[in-house]
Amino acid sequence: MRFFRYYLLVLILSCLPFIGIFLTSLLPHTHDGLVHLARIGAYFKALSDGQIPVRWAGDLNYGYGMPLFNFMYHVPYIISSFFVFLGAGLVSAFKIALVLSFILSGIFMFGFSLSFFKDIKKAFLVTLFYQFFPFRLVEILIRGSFGEVYAYAFFPLVLWGIVLLSKKVNFKNISVTSLGTALLILSHNALSLVFFSICIIFILFFAGKPKNYIYPFFALFLGLLLAAFYWIPAIFEHNYTYGDLFMKDLYTTHFPPIQNFFIPNFLNNSVLQTGGISIQIGLFHTLVFALGIFALFSKKIAKFDKRLTIFCLCIFAGALFIMQPISIFLWEKISLLRQFQFSWRLLSVIGFATSLMAISIFYFGFFKKKIIYFSLLFLLIFSTFYYWKPVLGWDKIDEKYYWNFPLTTTYFGETDLIWSEGPAKKYPLHRVEVIDGKGVVSQLVKKSNILTFKTDNETPIKVVTHIQYFPGWRAFVDDKQVSIEFQYGIYRGHIVFEIPIGQHEVKLSFGESRIRFIADMLTVIGFVFLISVGFLLKYFKKT
Incomplete structure (x- = not known):
């Protein structure tokens, strides 16, 4: 209960940007929002028909169906289907699920930061920098990126579990880490790969002695097993689709000019946009990053702080490199990288790195003053005010249409099957x-x-x-x-x-196909392992 008021404050502040969308029955117009309504409807129908796990969207593609959820992330649609089950419409379920992801990301980030830094002021600062990274709000209210927002939520949960596990090995901490990893993977295929990699780097940087790597890596592996039913078929049955063919060159047109990351775009100038969206790091995030670099080379800072700064510099530089045309040789050689479609998705990494580096303000006495600290937080939050209003307008939704959506809901052939002649163009006269x-x-x-x-x-x-x-x-x-x-x-x-x-x-x-059956069994084995670990730890604790 000691920290309850801080969690409550994080929750309240996280809700501020979204008050407006709940004051109307209209849906904020976003790049992907409309297709997510159709997917929510398809997912709910599949669950109602007893599909577990859900893989086939039977009514899409003019009733010819498609293996949409064999390749598409699950968590956002499970959560929104739950709200539909409770009586919400598609629009309401979508809104609630979007905002819930943002609230969860704040709660989990505060929990991780508090465990990691052992300092309330630092944890609160880092959490608000993570929440109010400008691109986070772009993801929700401009892009309507349903999966990515949940990846942002479960990434700090995994890190929280890793930190807890490094302090004490018990069933709760292993469960948090492994279940968090599974939820991360089930939230977004591409972004989860990035965040999973950062979790590995985080362990190598901060776990200490090599023997301390064992349990965190075991928990990550267990998380992979728990999510095996999804990621194994998504990889091994991907060659049954046209995805690689249609997306092979997509990345070439989505490398932002490097200055676009750093120049504020308060007037929404199209020159500073990439793909119709603003991809700015943000004034305050750039400031704390610069302060961190300055402190690293000009001040005597603690060994932990130095290691943290180097960690943040490494992942920041790596993400920035991959988002620039100079990295095109990697995109050409690594097919998995091309599944990202847009290089600027890696802004998520920069948002995380700069949020951690927000603690660099405490290297300077000026920022330790309470009035300066809270003024900085106030300015940080309201510097994103422009993004609180959906800049693309609003949509009046006929939900009946999206419950019976005839198209495919994909853009680049991700689930168009190689045996067909492409998506259907009309309903058949007879099924x-x-x-x-x-x-x-x-x-x-x-x-x-x-x-x-x-x-x-x-x-x-x-x-x-x-x-x-x-x-x-x-x-x-x-x-x-x-x-x-x-x-x-x-x-x-x-x-x-x-x-x-x-x-x-x-x-x-x-x-299930053979590969899907094997993947399902690996998930079952993962749950058996997790439960067995609980019994073993309890047994050895008694003895």
Whole structure:
């Protein structure tokens, strides 16, 4: 309870930029907001149909479906689906989930900073610098980046767990670190990779002796296992999509001029934007970073502070390098890097580094004065005031349309399948058609992952189901599995199979492929490991 009022203050201050969006039923217009409404609807339907884990969005792509959530992050849609379950509409669920991510990031960042610095003033300062890094608000109210905002939230949770684990090895601290890692990975595919790497670097910098690496690295590994059901299929089944083909050169047009990071853009000048958004580091973040460098070379600072400054300098410089055209050879050689699409996503790293370096103000006596300290925090918060109002305007949403969204919700072919001719352009006249033989199809019922119908056939027939093929689809006639085709004639990418003469009950169901089954089992093993660790630690504590 000692620090409760500080957590409460972080919560209240974190809510300030978003008061306006809850005073209206309209949705702030953002780059990605509208597609997230459709995805929330698709995810909720899939959960309602018993898909666990959710992989297939059955109603998207004009009902042909697509393996959207085999490749797309899960956490934001799980959270928003929970609010839909409680009775919220798509717009309300989206708003609440966005703001909740920001609140969680503040709470977790304060917890991490307090454990790491053991100083309330430093922890509060670092937390507000993390929360009010200008690009954080751009991510929410201009980009509407649903996954990235949750990566910002769970990254400090992982670091908090690592710090706690370095002080005391127990089940709670291992659980915080491993579950935080899993949630981070499930929040955003690209950004989680960056933050996971920083967690490793953080351990190497601050864990002390090599023997202290064991438990933090074990907890990170356990987190990887817990999230295996998602990231393993996302990597190994990625070659079934056109993603690499359509995104291979996208990064080349998204290297911001280096001056755009440092020149304030209070008037929203398009010259200082990249891809239609402001990518400024921010005046106050630039200031504390400069103070940190100055102190490193001109003042006698504690060994810990020196190590922290070097850590921040390393990740800052690395991120800045990758965001510049000089790093293009890395983008050309490393296919995983191209999945970032936009180099400026690494501003997230700079936001974290400059937030930690905010403690550099305490190297200078001037900033230790209470009036100066709180004035700095006040100016920091309200320097972002421009971003509190959605600059792109507002949208009036017909939620019925997004509950039955006909398109794909992707931009660059990330989930367009190689067996098809691209996204569907219209609904089929019939979901199931007899293309050879004589028979009648009746009593058709379609869910997100299951299609059932009956046939009465005068002859053996061949049917096409206008559902996009992806490994995991299986056809059953009278509960007996039959072979399927997915490159048949003009029905490329659709599921085709034969049904014998007579009356039959047919079911087409989507399940796990071999690689997905293995990934699911690794997740189960991860949970067994975690529970086993709890029992073992409890046993050895007693003995």
